[in-house]
Amino acid sequence: MTLHVEVEQVAPTPLAGAFRCEDGELLALVGPSGAGKTSMLRVLAGLTRPQRGRVVVGEAVWFDTASGVFLPPQRRRVGLVFQDYALMPHLSALENVSLPLLHLAPPARERQAREWLDRVRLSAAQQNRRPADLSGGEQQRVAVARALARAPRLMLLDEPFSAVDQMNRQGLYQLLADLRRDMAIPIVLVTHDLHEAAMLADRLVVMDAGHVLQQGPPAAIHRAPRNARVADLVGIQNRFQGRWIGPSAREGWGLLQWCADAGTAVDPDRLPLLTVRDKRRIDAGQAVHWVLAGDAITLLERPPQGAGEFGAVVSEARPLGEITLLALALDAVPGVTLRLTLSGPQRRQVEVGARVTACVDLGLVHVMPVRGR
Amino acid sequence: MDWQALILSLQLAGATLAVLLPLGLWLGRWLARTRFAGKALVEALVVLPLVLPPTVLGYYLLVSLGGASPLGRWAAETLDLRLTFSFTGLVVASVIFNVPFIVQPVQRAFEAIPRGLTEAAAVSGLGIWQTWRRVEMPLAWPGVLSAVVLTFVHTMGEFGVVLMVGGSIPGETRTIAISIYDRVQAFDLAAADRMALLLLVLSLGAVTMSFFASARLAARR
Numbered sequence: 001m002t003l004h005v006e007v008e009q010v011a012p013t014p015l016a017g018a019f020r021c022e023d024g025e026l027l028a029l030v031g032p033s034g035a036g037k038t039s040m041l042r043v044l045a046g047l048t049r050p051q052r053g054r055v056v057v058g059e060a061v062w063f064d065t066a067s068g069v070f071l072p073p074q075r076r077r078v079g080l081v082f083q084d085y086a087l088m089p090h091l092s093a094l095e096n097v098s099l100p101l102l103h104l105a106p107p108a109r110e111r112q113a114r115e116w117l118d119r120v121r122l123s124a125a126q127q128n129r130r131p132a133d134l135s136g137g138e139q140q141r142v143a144v145a146r147a148l149a150r151a152p153r154l155m156l157l158d159e160p161f162s163a164v165d166q167m168n169r170q171g172l173y174q175l176l177a178d179l180r181r182d183m184a185i186p187i188v189l190v191t192h193d194l195h196e197a198a199m200l201a202d203r204l205v206v207m208d209a210g211h212v213l214q215q216g217p218p219a220a221i222h223r224a225p226r227n228a229r230v231a232d233l234v235g236i237q238n239r240f241q242g243r244w245i246g247p248s249a250r251e252g253w254g255l256l257q258w259c260a261d262a263g264t265a266v267d268p269d270r271l272p273l274l275t276v277r278d279k280r281r282i283d284a285g286q287a288v289h290w291v292l293a294g295d296a297i298t299l300l301e302r303p304p305q306g307a308g309e310f311g312a313v314v315s316e317a318r319p320l321g322e323i324t325l326l327a328l329a330l331d332a333v334p335g336v337t338l339r340l341t342l343s344g345p346q347r348r349q350v351e352v353g354a355r356v357t358a359c360v361d362l363g364l365v366h367v368m369p370v371r372g373r
Numbered sequence: 374m375d376w377q378a379l380i381l382s383l384q385l386a387g388a389t390l391a392v393l394l395p396l397g398l399w400l401g402r403w404l405a406r407t408r409f410a411g412k413a414l415v416e417a418l419v420v421l422p423l424v425l426p427p428t429v430l431g432y433y434l435l436v437s438l439g440g441a442s443p444l445g446r447w448a449a450e451t452l453d454l455r456l457t458f459s460f461t462g463l464v465v466a467s468v469i470f471n472v473p474f475i476v477q478p479v480q481r482a483f484e485a486i487p488r489g490l491t492e493a494a495a496v497s498g499l500g501i502w503q504t505w506r507r508v509e510m511p512l513a514w515p516g517v518l519s520a521v522v523l524t525f526v527h528t529m530g531e532f533g534v535v536l537m538v539g540g541s542i543p544g545e546t547r548t549i550a551i552s553i554y555d556r557v558q559a560f561d562l563a564a565a566d567r568m569a570l571l572l573l574v575l576s577l578g579a580v581t582m583s584f585f586a587s588a589r590l591a592a593r594r
Contacts, residue, residue, distance in 0.1 A: 047496070084489060089512070090512060
């Protein structure tokens with residue numbers, strides 16, 4: 001039951017993009033607030049009808065402007081967990097979960113509702129309470145049970161982690177993992193938390209200002225964001241300015257000049273030239289952005305030797321639990337800071353002011369044009 | 374004590390509610406849920422009977438329902454009904470001057486239901502009627518109850534419009550409020566006293582009960 005989505009809307013708010021999600025796959029819509037993530041979710045649920053597009057789940061066409069099909073939410077078999085849960089305040093947890101089961105006779109309805117509530121681990125006493133008498137985490141589990149009771153062909157979760165504390169998050173991760181194993185339906189969740197999206201999702205769909213900018217596995221997007229905006233949105237810290245010089249002597253590789261940020265006076269001839277992979281997308285002489293994943297940088301305790309090694313001074317060292325966040329000021333490019341995360345024994349040796357050598361894996365440098373999608 | 378007038382007032386209030394409650398539920402919910410050009414005008418029309426002097430409202434009703442008006446003539450010829458100086462006419466007038474008393478609280482009650490709840494009902498597969506019965510009405514109920522009580526009590530006590538449209542025909546249009554006025558005119562203060570006190574106690578009791586019930590219902594949510 002693969003989900004296929006295509007949406008194109010100009011007014012009242014822009015919303016455009018296409019993506020797909022396979023059975024048992026978890027897709028995260030990510031982006032800043034106002035990016036159109038929740039709007040996209042509402043389109044999937046049938047709560048809003050965009051100007052043009054298509055929503056297909058398996059064989060079932062839920063929405064298609066070309067053939068004039070629009071199924072209301074009642075006919076979509078979709079499980080939606082609202083951000084604020086939207087539980088009926090006058091009904092008990094059990095009655096809330098019974099709502100999608102009204103087609104059953106009362107005894108069967110109650111039995112099934114209890115099964116779903118057992119499955120999200122709500123005790124018998126809690127099942128008879130109203131939402132106001134349940135904790136936030138318990139309310140969320142009732143909302144998940146209600147969505148599951150619909151026997152959905154598509155599961156949607158709107159910011160499921162936003163109102164849940166750290167302890168309940170672990171439970172929610174487990175619940176999501178169980179769901180994926182048992183249900184084998186597409187799951188789409190909306191989040192602004194990139195860390196969580198990268199951890200849970202098989203695919204990310206990065207949105208901004210109503211448009212889908214890029215999609216793919218989280219690691220692939222982190223390695224190769226399509227443009228500077230995507231790099232910012234997915235939280236890539238090592239993003240730098242540069243100039244594309246052109247092909248190098250080595251086949252498939254090109255020359256990139258590392259430029260200081262605007263406003264820093266530097267002699268251009270003294271800026272380092274990097275030999276990086278050439279995807280033949282960029283014209284010689286063009287200004288570019290380029291990014292470096294944190295795991296492409298290692299620290300050495302000897303002076304720099306050869307390409308990809310740079311002398312630097314530790315300008316910031318922030319210990320955070322089991323890791324240390326490090327900022328390095330590069331000798332070769334004044335004003336530029338390289339950021340990386342250290343863990344393990346290496347953490348003990350770095351302190352602010354120490355001289356180190358940053359070794360950059362140039363094969364992992366990703367170059368993007370300054371403009372364009 | 375003019376028992377006939379009291380019974381007539383109760384009948385008038387009951388008949389008004391029977392007509393107005395379904396209408397008010399529909400109109401109030403529609404105003405709460407829909408946005409359209411000219412909504413402000415519709416809302417102003419709903420409130421108009423509240424701010425208009427009863428004699429002005431009564432005058433226009435008298436003119437537009439009377440035998441010389443097209444509506445009055447049509448009612449007389451087709452339905453064999455008199456719309457002025459008759460109980461039927463009083464019910465029509467009463468429905469109109471009570472519109473704000475029922476529509477406004479109902480509208481506020483439906484407006485207070487978060488949009489997400491009706492959407493959650495739709496996503497759970499509930500149709501319009503199931504959503505109405507299982508989600509909207511249970512949540513809007515305190516507001517609807519106070520609308521019903523206000524309308525009932527207001528009809529019992531309305532004077533100006535009733536006098537203009539119905540006059541004071543015993544057993545037909547002389548309600549308890551009119552009867553009090555008649556008794557005062559006839560210097561029968563003892564009878565006026567008893568009826569005024571009855572109306573006071575009835576009104577205070579009904580409004581208190583509706584506040585009490587609303588608070589209880591609100592606390593249960």
